[in-house]
Amino acid sequence: MMFETLLLYAGRSTSGENVIHGDWDIRVEQAEFKELSVTATSDGNVNVSMVVYRNSAKVVRSFKPDFVLIRQNLKDAGENYKNILLAFKFGGIPSINSLTAIYNFQDKPWIFSHLLEIQKRLGKENFPLIEQSYFPNHKEMLSAARYPCVLKIGHAHGGLGKVKVEGNSDFQDMASVVAVANTYCTTEPYINAKFDIHIQKIGGSYKCFQNQRIQLSIRTVFGFCLIIPKLKSITPNH
Template sequence: TRPMSWLFGGGSPEPEKKKKSGPALSVLVLDSGSKSSDWKKIFDGKELEGVDRPLQVIQCGWDDFHVMSDGPFSSSPCIVNVRVSVEGDVERKRVVTIKPAFVLVRNEVCALSHDRRAKLFGLMYGNVPSVNSLKSIYMFCERPIVQAELNRISREHGDKFLLLPQSYFASYQEFFYGNSFPAVVKVGSAHAGYGKMKIANHKDMEDFKSVLAVADKYCTAEPFIDGKYDLRIQKIGSHYRAFKRMSISGTWKTNTQSSHVEEIAVKPEYKFWADEASKMFGGLDILTVDAIHNTKDGKEYIMEVNGTSSGLLPSRQAEDDAHIRDLVLSRMAEEYGKKPEPNKVEGKDAAAGDEKEQTSQADDDVEEGERSVDAALIQE
């Protein structure tokens, strides 16, 4: 209902917002777990300027959907069956079928308990636009590929992008560590402190090598840095943050135990690190750069870069989630917003082009609808 104040001299009535009449654009958000955000609520009330289609947000984890994709010959290149909770009853599930217009990824594709790259391939096959890009998410599945990009940036910029001296070994057979002790070894591409060990000397390293033979994984090794504090530089679109983290539990893995975190100013060198890292793999919209302050030489060394699943500081999460939402809306506007009209071509070609465009739009309208299917189709 309209406010009545305008009847009594309170000004003209506010114009009512025109309801979007086109088929919904489905945003698939891959974010589940105890620290996940409510993205339906975050996107509530938001729409794309100049696009006559409302937004539909579907949120789930990597285990909660199946994907089928076709090539460019199909009007529906990617179809996703998603298992979602029934409103008002989180225990009950129903399955909806959507054609994702965009994907926001906030969970790791690969973890200790799963490897869902096959589903990532399906989204890539359908060329679904996303944040971060699906190509970059695929590259981040293996730590040595990310480190290779960091090595390239470091060679280009030298001390302005300082890395820890790290060595890579394809298996236990090639493993021979020749740097200083204590050392840190990292097996495979596990996250959150898993797969990492601190090795005191050569004898302990030989014991580790025997365990690596059983694991049959690649690994990296680097000198242990006695750090005064850790740094995390966060970049979401054009928004930057910097944090200092100090352990209060005494463990050398400051990211897995109790620690004190404070937000600090984003120095020019920190912004430079994030900007250079954001160029990796064709561009990263969401990233964090982790670094450590060496107590011996007073220098700050970059340890690693994290991509689309980068964790957020709880006290800033609501604000940063809004930045991510706005980033997604911006990327979707680029993808689905009104494109500049090409120069008109006289004669038959122009008419044929108009007819083809109308046919394509009609097909899109038909395929964009949502339907419910039997939950048994998506049981793992």
């Protein structure tokens, strides 16, 4: 379920079976973005056509969702499903996470710019961020702030589009790659980290995990690695 979209259809209960909270039957339709086609009208009429394969059998059906739970990246290397998101927004379908939040997370530089706004309010000591430079296109890529650095092309997940750059000669080579990709890129200092710290907040409950990375390849720092989470104690800084 981690990378799938859940469409929840709710109808008034008549049989008393599969009742949640005693008032509604919940029908769950599950699919990925690539399996969906969505149309919407200004009066709130949304129709979802879904083509999926279940046990090697092709299943085609249409329905109107009352609620959407999205657990798939909207945008990735070679993929962009903003048109599906716009259809849900156009039709006024509620969602978790909110459609506005998902829309705002399409590009990492946009997210980082909002983090910078928080840092300006709280101060660098209270809200530290990694140094980062943004280049809108290859024409502006003269040099990175320092080397070695990590260059990230566009918006992608799972370590795609990330390269360790040792010096300015390599940086200029990557500028030609960015030109072909026709997108933006960012650079940040290369850090040979021993582990990651992940903070999880659900309601008023906090958990802190130390993710230990086991080297499997030269691209480990870019996402291709084995991660072993270990629970840590929460500190005020977390």
